[in-house]
Structures are given as structure tokens and as C-alpha cells.
Amino acid sequence: MKSEGMSKDSGETKIVRTTSAFDCGGRCPIRLHVRDGVIIRVEGDDTAGPDEQLRACLRCRAYRKHIHHPDRLKYPLKRVGPKGAGEFDRISWDEAYNTIVEKLKYVKEKYGNSSIFLASGGGYLAALHNGASAMARLFNQIGGFSTSYGNVSSEGAVWACLTQYGSVMVGNSREDLLNSKLIILWGWDPARMISGTNTMYHVIKAREAGAKIISIDPRYTDSAVVLADEWVPIKPGTDTAVMASMAYVMIKEDLHDQAFLDKYTLGFDKFKDYVLGIEDGIEKTPAWAEAISGVPTVTIEQLAREYATTKPAALMDCQGPARSAIGEQYNRCAMTLCAMTGNVGRPGGSAGGGLMGIPVGHMFRASGIPAGKNPAEAGGPSVRGTLDLNLRLARRVHINKMHDAFLKGKKGGYPFDVKFLWSVANNHLNQLGDANKGARAYASLDFMVAPELFMTPTARYADIVLPVTSPAERNDLTRPWPSGPYYTHINQAIEPLGECKSDLDIATDLAERFGIKDFKPFTDEEYLRMFVEKNPETGPEVKDYEKFRREGVHRVKLPEPIVAFKEQIEDLENNPFPTPSGKIEIFSQRAADIENPEQVPPIPKYRRTKEDRFDPLTEKYPLQLISPHPKTRDHSSLYKVEWLQEVEPHRAWINSKDAEARGIEDNDEIYVFNDRGKIAIKAWVTERIIPSVISISEGTWYDPDEQGIDRGGCVNVLTSDDYSPGGAAILKTALVQVSKA
Amino acid sequence: MQIGFYFDQTRCTGCGACQVACKDWHDLLAGPEKWMRILYTEKGKFPDVFVSYLVGPCFHCIDPVCIPACPVNAISKRKEDGIVVVDSQACLGSEACDFKCLKACPYDAPQFDQELGSKMQKCNFCLDRWAEEKLPVCVEACPTRALDAGSLQELESRYGQVREAEGFSYSKRTKPAVVFKPK
Ligand code: SF4
Ligand code: SF4
Ligand code: SF4
Numbered sequence: 002m003k004s005e006g007m008s009k010d011s012g013e014t015k016i017v018r019t020t021s022a023f024d025c026g027g028r029c030p031i032r033l034h035v036r037d038g039v040i041i042r043v044e045g046d047d048t049a050g051p052d053e054q055l056r057a058c059l060r061c062r063a064y065r066k067h068i069h070h071p072d073r074l075k076y077p078l079k080r081v082g083p084k085g086a087g088e089f090d091r092i093s094w095d096e097a098y099n100t101i102v103e104k105l106k107y108v109k110e111k112y113g114n115s116s117i118f119l120a121s122g123g124g125y126l127a128a129l130h131n132g133a134s135a136m137a138r139l140f141n142q143i144g145g146f147s148t149s150y151g152n153v154s155s156e157g158a159v160w161a162c163l164t165q166y167g168s169v170m171v172g173n174s175r176e177d178l179l180n181s182k183l184i185i186l187w188g189w190d191p192a193r194m195i196s197g198t199n200t201m202y203h204v205i206k207a208r209e210a211g212a213k214i215i216s217i218d219p220r221y222t223d224s225a226v227v228l229a230d231e232w233v234p235i236k237p238g239t240d241t242a243v244m245a246s247m248a249y250v251m252i253k254e255d256l257h258d259q260a261f262l263d264k265y266t267l268g269f270d271k272f273k274d275y276v277l278g279i280e281d282g283i284e285k286t287p288a289w290a291e292a293i294s295g296v297p298t299v300t301i302e303q304l305a306r307e308y309a310t311t312k313p314a315a316l317m318d319c320q321g322p323a324r325s326a327i328g329e330q331y332n333r334c335a336m337t338l339c340a341m342t343g344n345v346g347r348p349g350g351s352a353g354g355g356l357m358g359i360p361v362g363h364m365f366r367a368s369g370i371p372a373g374k375n376p377a378e379a380g381g382p383s384v385r386g387t388l389d390l391n392l393r394l395a396r397r398v399h400i401n402k403m404h405d406a407f408l409k410g411k412k413g414g415y416p417f418d419v420k421f422l423w424s425v426a427n428n429h430l431n432q433l434g435d436a437n438k439g440a441r442a443y444a445s446l447d448f449m450v451a452p453e454l455f456m457t458p459t460a461r462y463a464d465i466v467l468p469v470t471s472p473a474e475r476n477d478l479t480r481p482w483p484s485g486p487y488y489t490h491i492n493q494a495i496e497p498l499g500e501c502k503s504d505l506d507i508a509t510d511l512a513e514r515f516g517i518k519d520f521k522p523f524t525d526e527e528y529l530r531m532f533v534e535k536n537p538e539t540g541p542e543v544k545d546y547e548k549f550r551r552e553g554v555h556r557v558k559l560p561e562p563i564v565a566f567k568e569q570i571e572d573l574e575n576n577p578f579p580t581p582s583g584k585i586e587i588f589s590q591r592a593a594d595i596e597n598p599e600q601v602p603p604i605p606k607y608r609r610t611k612e613d614r615f616d617p618l619t620e621k622y623p624l625q626l627i628s629p630h631p632k633t634r635d636h637s638s639l640y641k642v643e644w645l646q647e648v649e650p651h652r653a654w655i656n657s658k659d660a661e662a663r664g665i666e667d668n669d670e671i672y673v674f675n676d677r678g679k680i681a682i683k684a685w686v687t688e689r690i691i692p693s694v695i696s697i698s699e700g701t702w703y704d705p706d707e708q709g710i711d712r713g714g715c716v717n718v719l720t721s722d723d724y725s726p727g728g729a730a731i732l733k734t735a736l737v738q739v740s741k742a
Numbered sequence: 743m744q745i746g747f748y749f750d751q752t753r754c755t756g757c758g759a760c761q762v763a764c765k766d767w768h769d770l771l772a773g774p775e776k777w778m779r780i781l782y783t784e785k786g787k788f789p790d791v792f793v794s795y796l797v798g799p800c801f802h803c804i805d806p807v808c809i810p811a812c813p814v815n816a817i818s819k820r821k822e823d824g825i826v827v828v829d830s831q832a833c834l835g836s837e838a839c840d841f842k843c844l845k846a847c848p849y850d851a852p853q854f855d856q857e858l859g860s861k862m863q864k865c866n867f868c869l870d871r872w873a874e875e876k877l878p879v880c881v882e883a884c885p886t887r888a889l890d891a892g893s894l895q896e897l898e899s900r901y902g903q904v905r906e907a908e909g910f911s912y913s914k915r916t917k918p919a920v921v922f923k924p925k
Contacts, residue, residue, distance in 0.1 A: 041769070042766055042767060042769075043763075044879070044882070045763075045882055045883060051882075051887065052887070056759075056883070056884070056885045057883070057885075058757060058759055058885055059757055059758045059759040059761075059762045059763075062759050062762040062763045062766055062883055063762045063766065065766065192755040192757060199885070201755065201885065201886060202885060202886050202887065205753055205886055221789075221791050221793065223756055223757070224755065226755065226756075226793045226794070226795075227752065227753060227754070227755050227886070232789060232791075632757065632758075633758070643772030643773075644762050644765050644766075644772050645758075645762065646772070647772055647773070648758035648761060648762065648780075649758070656788060657787075657788070658788075688784065688786060688788040688789075688791045689784070689788075689791055689793065690788075691788070691789075692788065
């Protein structure tokens with residue numbers, strides 16, 4: 002390994018090239034300076050010049066304070082106090098394993114395998130060590146298990162993309178932004194939500210190259226601060242109405258690309274009937290949308306004209322606004338506008354859909370340890386490509402309803418009664434809707450194991466807590482979420498702290514106790530080499546595995562930026578869209594077949610929902626709540642790191658108008674509450690948020706006091722545990738009231 | 743030679759990577775001692791809002807006012823590159839001298855830990871890196887490439903001589919070594 006020791010300590014300090022495995026969407030090469038088994042410094046990427054470097058954000062700059070945090074768990078623990086109280090005693094691995102094996106055997110015997118539940122999340126995302134796959138492999142080999150369906154982040158957008166395009170690879174590589182003349186950030190805040198390293202930097206470059214940038218968002222985000230020529234404040238949950246009225250303007254003024262629609266899309270006429278009010282008697286005029294969204298008619302008209310006539314233009318929708326009551330319609334409508342303006346498949350344009358996936362370096366295409374077939378789910382309906390959530394939920398529970406299923410089981414209509422929970426690489430109590438219900442659900446469980454790095458609000462309810470290694474303590478492979486084009490290698494920097502073990506080692510130890518032969522036929526190193534060499538994407542691309550491992554990153558040189566659906570647009574006949582019709586489905590027969598036109602309209606539609614801004618509940622709870630990604634954490638990971646906490650204190654964004662009406666001043670302690678719960682948090686009085694909306698970043702740790710007031714300011718105390726008809730976790734449709742504490 | 747900073751205020755998202763990287767490189771505790779700070783400006787009324795960020799390292803002034811302010815000559819300016827350094831051993835400590843350097847500096851660059859009697863420390867332009875011809879770590883950390891550093895003369899020829907930025911006011915007395923692209 003290349004060593005470039007520091008001035009004073011050369012010889013003693015080794016440099017380890019690696020990355021983290023946070024759920025941030027970036028995978029930034031970092032160089033860890035390690036001395037005497039401790040990471041003492043972090044440096045960034047140096048494998049390219051300043052412009053091409055994949056620059057880490059503040060999170061990984063603080064990596065060592067996460068890895069070496071004094072609160073890291075180092076020994077197996079068993080609960081000795083009441084659930085949730087956080088009272089634990091140290092035990093040996095042997096005792097932990099014996100208890101677990103005994104419990105597992107008992108539950109399997111008494112209740113059957115479907116009572117074993119595996120809950121996983123994005124705590125760390127890598128090929129070999131990712132929380133879920135090792136345990137899934139083990140559980141499958143002892144008869145199977147139950148689990149959840151879907152992810153919290155993107156189901157709305159995924160459903161929309163599958164409906165419209167039949168594919169989730171809807172993104173252009175970020176260099177292509179430089180070809181745009183107009184970029185619309187519709188709910189997208191790349192400064193905060195990394196989504197592929199350097200994405201924000203590329204939007205800045207696009208702006209500097211002359212692209213006009215408009216931000217449509219309830220908040221004047223940091224991205225908008227730097228990028229936007231214009232900020233269009235909008236009320237949450239009303240994006241689709243504004244989009245439909247933009248379509249109205251385009252149609253009325255004949256600004257849409259009819260030739261494109263005729264050739265590449267299906268069902269535009271039906272959408273047009275909806276927009277013009279032929280279908281339902283309501284014309285989706287800008288005035289109609291203004292009343293819904295708070296966006297002035299003239300602004301909508303200008304937006305529509307500008308977007309339709311500036312070529313090429315990239316409408317960048319996102320996954321965030323889709324995490325709402327019928328959020329998938331927002332992405333569908335955005336994609337429809339992309340088609341109406343002929344921007345799909347065109348350099349500098351965009352296909353919409355919010356997923357930004359490109360087929361090079363995408364995390365979905367990584368190899369991992371095979372989990373095998375789940376006997377407990379055998380004989381279930383085939384869910385491949387289906388848009389019908391009921392099929393997907395025949396054997397599983399929607400992730401946002403997981404806690405409800407723990408509480409109610411089969412009596413509540415769920416497919417299983419959970420008796421044994423393995424909860425790994427997540428902090429679901431904190432991160433799913435309705436945290437108070439989550440707490441009740443964990444308290445009701447018979448037995449729970451939580452392999453963890455920290456004593457999270459979720460882990461506090463476990464019977465056994467197992468200390469897990471961090472990605473700095475093991476080797477692995479990682480990829481950015483949706484858009485490379487690069488692959489990264491995690492190189493072990495330090496020995497496992499205390500008695501920490503990887504999830505794979507834990508599963509392997511348990512397998513041995515179950516008498517399973519050959520559970521882990523390869524060493525970690527053999528696996529990793531195989532994952533690279535045998536993967537259809539990396540195999541031919543990464544010629545020298547050792548070099549990749551040494552450098553920690555492999556960049557794919559693209560001859561030109563990737564543009565989603567370019568092949569389809571250039572030659573539709575030979576490259577149909579992967580939908581049933583082979584076209585972009587503005588009208589989806591598969592959606593129509595679900596026969597729920599109000600909730601699952603076959604064409605994109607604006608829909609009123611529960612807890613929207615017109616719900617009579619606004620009399621009691623007049624403010625709309627949104628919960629964006631934090632910039633100083635990855636969801637609830639990194640929460641403990643003080644260097645990060647001090648960069649941005651946890652405060653609720655509240656418009657001065659709403660603050661004044663309640664006698665609230667900047668930095669005052671406030672309560673935010675609704676029927677689901679109450680949190681205490683400080684107020685940040687700002688002009689950067691639209692009135693009647695309050696914004697609290699997700700991920701601070703749930704910490705209820707005796708009266709049940711959450712002192713941790715965990716926003717999910719206030720959100721709902723419902724999911725949308727397309728499967729989005731409804732975390733951005735909630736009404737609340739605010740008062741001075 | 744005089745070193746200096748360049749800051750492109752139109753690119754800064756206020757992310758804090760520079761601040762954290764600085765704390766990491768110099769191994770500073772969480773708390774008030776920040777050799778790099780990020781200053782925030784918000785003006786106007788919804789929806790006509792103006793927001794900008796400003797970095798706050800030490801600007802290694804050409805005529806540093808902190809130097810004469812210090813009663814024990816703990817602060818000095820290096821001849822070879824103009825980096826303003828502090829001899830923390832010599833520093834009397836926060837209470838004893840009542841923060842004289844901090845009060846003198848128009849940019850609040852001198853920093854003190856929260857402990858009683860803590861000695862002044864501040865941005866030293868990553869002296870150890872500079873000795874190895876490396877850029878300061880804050881510059882290398884910035885995800886949007888809003889920062890640059892080096893010889894002030896070269897920075898001026900590359901980026902111009904603008905000395906004003908939102909939230910910053912140029913002090914003719916102390917002459918901070920910085921050029922801007924203001925917002
Ligand atoms: S910025 Fe302040 S501390 Fe730094 S040299 Fe100038 S006067 Fe001294
Ligand atoms: S130059 Fe070095 S010491 Fe000064 S602010 Fe930047 S990182 Fe900190
Ligand atoms: S790292 Fe760059 S963008 Fe972030 S706060 Fe510092 S100067 Fe601004």
C-alpha cells in the first residue's frame with residue numbers, strides 16, 4: 002500500500018484508502034490515517050485532479066469520530082431493565098448465541114418459521130456486510146422467515162417509473178447536466194441529499210455554463226441558495242396540481258411536442274382529457290392550481306412556457322415529495338411533462354422519475370452473498386413487475402406498517418404473528434412513521450435481537466444486543482446509490498473494536514450452532530474478488546482487482562454522458578421501452594387493471610388526500626409538516642457525532658408569520674404535536690419556508706420523557722405509518738400544531 | 743511572499759465540510775474552538791429572501807491587528823509566507839488577558855476552547871501541509887470547490903482583486919489576505 006506518512010509521524014502512520022457505507026448515496030473515496038490502531042485523520046480523494054476528485058462531504062470528514070465514538074458498542078449485552086429503558090449487562094458471545102439459538106428453536110417449533118422476522122435497513126450498505134443478506138441466508142437454511150416489503154426512501158418513485166417506463170434506470174449521468182439550458186429542481190436538494198458524489202458540484206457547473214435554474218420547493222434550500230435564479234415556494238402535496246396546470250398551459254398554447262407524444266407515448270389523449278376537464282368537468286387551469294398550491298397563476302404560466310420552449314431542459318423531480326399520501330402521482334406527472342416537452346432520451350434533458358438511476362455503478366447491480374430461497378414465502382404470488390401492491394403484500398408487510406404488524410399480527414390481517422425479531426442495520430423505531438406506535442410495538446415483542454454499533458432508540462428494546470464492526474473494521478465493496486459511474490472498495494483500516502463481529506461472522510457462528518455445513522464457503526477476500534470478477538458489469542470493466550482494491554476506487558470512463566432511454570428515442574422499433582406497450586405509458590393498462598381509479602388512476606392525477614392542507618383536521622392542526630434529509634447525518638446514523646451536531650443544530654424551520662402568531666421567537670423551545678405525539682425542539686424562525694409549513698429534519702434520536710414528550714425531536718413521532726397506493730411511506734403528509742414550550 | 747485565501751461565495755452551500763475537515767486535521771474538540779467558521783446571512787422577507795454563507799478562517803492579514811493587541815507578543819507573522827502564527831505556550835490564556843486578540847480582530851479568528859484559561863489557537867493555514875506543498879485541508883475538502891489558497895499574488899491574478907463579499911467588510915487597518923467572488 003502506498004504510504005504517504007505525515008510530517009511528524011512518518012513511519013508510524015499508515016494510509017488506508019477506503020470509503021464508508023452510509024446510506025447517503027455518495028461513495029466518496031477517503032484516506033484514513035491510522036496510527037496504533039486508531040484513525041487519527043481523514044483525507045479526501047487524491048486519485049484525480051481537483052475537478053474530478055470524488056469529494057467527501059462533512060459526514061465522512063467526521064468519519065473517525067463515528068468509528069471511535071465513546072458510545073460505540075463493544076460487547077454483547079442482555080437486557081436487564083424494562084424494554085426501552087436502556088439497562089443492559091455485558092455477557093459473553095457464548096451466552097448470547099446460546100440464548101438466541103434456544104429462542105430460535107423454540108419459536109420455530111412452537112409458531113413456525115413465519116414468526117421469525119428479519120428487519121433490515123440502510124445502516125450500512127455494502128456487498129458483503131449489509132445487514133440483511135447474511136441473516137437471510139441463515140434463516141432460509143433453517144426454514145425461512147418473514148420480512149417487510151419496500152424501502153422507506155423511494156417506493157413512490159419506483160412505482161411511478163415502473164408504471165411509466167417499466168424501468169428504474171431513468172437517470173442521465175451527472176455530466177449531462179452541463180448540456181441543459183434550464184434545470185428545474187422540483188423538490189430536489191442535492192447539496193443536502195448527496196445522491197452520487199459531486200452531483201451538487203455538477204449542477205453548479207451547469208449554472209456557471211449558463212443554465213437557468215429554478216427551484217420549486219416549500220423551502221429555500223441550500224441548493225436553491227447557490228443555484229436558483231428563481232425560487233417558487235409551493236405547499237407540500239400539491240406538486241401534481243401545478244404540473245397538471247403546466248400541462249394545461251402547454252396544451253392550450255400548443256407548446257407541447259405532439260410529434261414526440263405520438264411516436265413514443267401511449268395515452269396522452271386521456272391525460273389531455275383530464276387536464277382540459279373533459280373527463281371530470283374541472284379544467285386544470287393555473288388558477289385552479291394556484292388555489293391548491295399557493296403558486297401564483299402567472300408563475301405557473303411562465304414556468305410552463307419556459308419549460309416547454311427552452312431546449313433542452315431537465316426537470317429534476319426527486320423521491321422526497323413522493324414520500325407523501327399519493328406521492329407517486331408527482332413523479333408520474335413529472336415524467337409526463339418530460340415527454341410533453343420531448344426531453345426524454347435527449348442530452349441535457351431528463352426523463353424525470355426522481356430515481357436518477359444509471360446502469361453503471363448502480364447499487365442494484367452489485368453482487369452479494371446469495372441469500373437463497375425463502376421456504377416461508379414459497380408458493381406466494383409472483384410479484385415481478387406488478388404494480389399491484391396487494392400482491393406484493395400477500396406474504397409481506399409494507400415496511401411502514403411493520404410496527405403495526407408487530408402489534409396486531411394475523412388478527413390485524415397481516416400474514417404472520419411475529420415472535421422473534423432480528424433487527425439489523427436499521428433504526429426503524431426512529432425512522433418509520435409513528436414512532437410512539439413503534440415504541441409500543443417493540444415493547445410488545447416476545448424476543449428481539451439487535452446487532453448494532455450504537456445503543457439506538459430501537460436497540461434499547463432488544464433482549465440481546467450484539468456489537469457489530471463498522472465498515473472501517475472490515476473489507477467490502479460499495480457502490481453509490483443510483484449513479485456512478487464508479488465502484489468503490491472498502492479496505493479495513495483498524496482491527497474490530499472490543500468484541501465486535503461482522504453480521505456475516507455472526508450468522509456464520511450461528512449456522513455452526515445449527516449444524517449447517519458450508520454456510521460460508523469462502524473467506525471475505527475470496528468473496529470480494531468473486532463479486533468483482535464474476536459480476537457482469539465489473540467483470541469486464543475492472544481488469545485488475547488488486548489495483549482496484551489498492552486504490553479504493555475504480556472510475557468508469559464513459560465515452561459520453563449516459564442519457565436514459567437514448568436508444569429508445571433513437572430507434573424505437575428495435576429498442577422498445579420495457580413496458581407492455583413498448584412505449585412511455587402515460588396511460589397504464591396495468592394500473593387500470595387494479596380497478597381502483599381514485600387511488601390508482603391509470604393516468605397521472607392530482608388527488609386530495611388525508612391530512613392534506615384542505616383536510617378539516619387543519620382546524621386543529623393547521624401546519625403541514627415536512628421532514629427532509631439532514632445534512633449532518635445519514636438519516637439517524639452519525640447522530641452522536643458532536644463535530645457534526647455543531648454544524649447545524651436540530652431546529653424546526655418556521656416562517657416568521659407562523660412564529661409571530663404563536664409568540665415564538667428564534668431559538669425558543671417549542672412543542673410540535675398532533676394526535677400521534679408531541680416533540681420538543683428549538684425553533685428556527687426564517688423567511689426560507691412557505692407559511693403554514695414547518696420543516697424538521699429526520700433522524701435525531703427518539704427520547705421520550707415521563708409525559709411522553711419526545712425530547713429528542715424525532716420528527717417521526719408526528720408522521721403516519723401509512724403507505725400510499727403506490728407503496729410510498731407517507732412521511733411528508735402530516736398536520737401538526739406548534740406552541741411555545 | 744504573502745499567502746492568502748480565495749472564496750467563491752456563489753458556490754458555498756454552507757455545508758460545513760471545511761469546518762469539520764479543519765477540526766479533524768488539527769484534532770480540535772467539538773465546541774466553540776473553530777479555526778474555520780461558517781457565517782450565515784439571511785435578508786429580506788418571504789418569498790424575496792437573500793441568503794449567503796461566508797467562510798471564517800484567519801485571513802493572515804498583511805498588517806495583523808492581533809499582533810500589537812497581544813500583551814505578551816504571543817502572535818507573530820512569518821516572514822517567508824506571511825502566515826500569522828500563535829505561540830500558545832506564551833499566550834496568557836483567555837481570562838488573564840481578557841481576549842485582547844479576539845477583541846482586536848475584526849474577523850473573530852482567534853479561538854478559545856471553553857475551558858477556563860484556555861490558550862488562543864487559530865487557523866495556521868495548515869502550516870504542516872503547506873510545508874509539504876499541500877493546500878490547506880479546508881480547500882481540499884470543499885465539495886463545491888468554493889475555496890482556494892496559495893500565494894495572494896497568484897490568487898489575485900487568477901481570480902481578481904475583489905475584497906468585498908456579503909457579510910464581510912474589508913479592514914484597511916489589518917488588510918486581510920483574501921479575495922472573493924461575492925454573491
Ligand atoms: S484575521 Fe484576525 S487573527 Fe488573523 S491575522 Fe488578521 S487580525 Fe490577526
Ligand atoms: S487553512 Fe487549515 S487551519 Fe486554516 S481554516 Fe483551513 S483547514 Fe483550518
Ligand atoms: S466546504 Fe465549501 S461549500 Fe462547504 S461550507 Fe466550506 S466553503 Fe462552503
